[in-house]
Amino acid sequence: MASDQPFGAAPAGAAGPLDEGWAAGPLDAGLLSPVRAGTAAEALTGDAAWARALLDAEAALARAQARAGIVPPGAANAITTAARLARPDVADLARRARGAGNPVVPLVADLRDLAGDAGRHVHRGATSQDIMDTAAMLVAARARREIVGTLDRVLLLLAGLAERYRDTPMAGRTLSRQALPTTFGLKAAQWLLGCLDGRDRLASVALPVQLGGAVGTLAAYGADGPDVADVFAAELGLDRAVLPWHTRRAPVAELGTALALVTGALGKIATDVTLLAQSEVDEVAEPAGPGRGGSSAMPHKRNPALATLVRSAALQVPAQVQVLLAAQAAAHERPAGEWHAEWQPLRECLRLAGGAAETAAELLDGLEVRPDRMRAHLDDLLGLLGGHDAGADIRAAGALVDRALVRYRKNSP
Template sequence: MTDGLLSPVRAGTAAETATADEAWLRALLDAETALARAQERLGVLPPGAAEEVARAARAITDPAELAVRARGAGNPVVAIAADLRAAAPHAHHGSTSQDIVDTAAMLVASRTRALILADLDRTCAALADLAERHRTTPMAGRTLGQQAMPTTFGLKAAGWLLGCLQARRRLAAVALPVQLGGAAGTMAGYGDRALELLPLYAEETGLEEPVLPWHTVRTPVVELGAALAQAAGALGKIGTDVLLLAQSEVGEAAEPAAPGRGGSSAMPHKRNPVLATMIRSAALQVPAQASVLLAAAGGAAHERPAGEWHAEWQPLRDCLRLTGGAAATAAELTGGLEVFPDRMKENLDRLLATLGEHGADPGTGPAPALVDRALAAWRAEGGTAAS
């Protein structure tokens, strides 16, 4: 079951699957199982306890049923823990619901981030190719929506590239830690060897080890939301420019053609820039969702948030899947973008005629050298040509 009918930018994408209810349930159960494994390794649980928990976890498969039961406690972990303990008494040992939900959120984020980074890499490679091929392709630069001075399409593509490269760098650097605080953030429920458990839990999940429990210090969520908003914004910039370049009156670029793409229900002659439109839709939504994460961080009172933590869950999922959908769409758009140098020259000639009347210098200056600088930055971070 999907709810993507009104969000085509993410519908059917890998990021949508990675953030679906089924994926969240798997992450919650993975967090519980990893905790049992770490505790068994430490000797806190008896041999075989972790396998009992894992077996019980495999029997829990219905997120819709758990969602209804979650109304009783305000989160799904209470119901999950009850089901696990019915079959595996050592499950959820010493833990609190927020430990499991936060760890699961970081697991979902880690798995979805890998998909987003891969699509950002594809997008960057396509943009680097466009920048290099059109390093000296002249076109009219535009400021405030009007023709201004000459530039090159390569420099425009290089700007897109740098924005995506910077966003990728920031997203990749966000720390995604486990959560292990116990009832009030002291780790008391985990026993005398609680601090030894922390690195083992991080190892079992593949997440990072935090300095302290972060029940009410929501830095990981805030930084992740901000990085996703930056990535969506960088992709949205590409979508906006392509939308304008593809205007009938401009005609300097076009999206890659595909059967049924860009059609209008009322105007069959149109070829709408739907990829750019979908990317822009995500770029407009993600900052708003990230703002909820920022607001929730400031209201997380004492040792357990009441409402603020709960308010994060859906906006965080939307940030991940909208940015993931935008990244996948941008990789498709940039990988097949059609560029029309002749049309660029035609539009530029009118600008040059106007500039000549005013005695202005019509050159592009060091635009090609600026392209080289962006390409060098991309290669320095491991960028390779699109295959």
């Protein structure tokens, strides 16, 4: 009989290093990563979300095995109920994970206790990496849905800027110096296509289920193994895997690369906004808000706080992806460290990309564009050029913006 009681409770009297009463809350609330603090992506990738994904994977595996006649349907139902009602203490689970090197081993032990008589069917034929990799893909799928939805909002805002300022002239800048005329609409169109490329790449990355057993042969399921794996994927809404990918880590590397492209495109916007918002330029400004952009030492300043947060994410994600790329050099049929090294960098990539997208949407939604300042700077440039025909330089800019908008509308959901 399944129980609704929590499992894995911390031992009485256990205390952390900051147990003075004021340091309440999760161990990592984003204090050092405000770009993702309080965002949907953070909630979807936290410890509780990972524990939930592990439990969902175990329950789905039992249901897939029941459909193949490997375990009784009643046992699969009991395991599903136990997994749904379980509320693991993630801090305790993390400590207990040190014994086996991953959290699946202690979680399976607790789930078996909760499932009662059906417990002997929990995790049947699977290895810890099957459940951990599948949970990673499940967390990624849930976070990706949110990130892509936020990127769609970013794209809509960018398309609006490109269309609204299609013919607004400004000084183009190369190597940070004024060069020749361009339009703000064309700048926004470049932002639009960068984010569209990143969004489409992220949306198209395959997120396959993992099921291979001890050495990737599906030995416990006999000839029905591939079918069980396919049903397992269907139960979770993940992609089918042609083969188990225990030491073929391309799915994780490709996901990380796509997230780097997303944050890179958002970081490009943030960099341009930061430069255009400089006091000496003042061609755009971030949306005003209580407490936003303030300086602790200089109250007269209005800092580009949102752009700074987005840039912070864009600078971090490529470094995290380096670990994911290095982890592809895994040995034989089971990684010894490579697989484990992926977990935190992958989570950071998802968190940072989601936080950057949400912050960029906030930035763009209230971006103040100042065509008069753009015109004034352009006039200064034209004065230096002496009789230069600005109209000739930007004659095609509007048509280029239109082309970008056509592609966006063709690809938009």
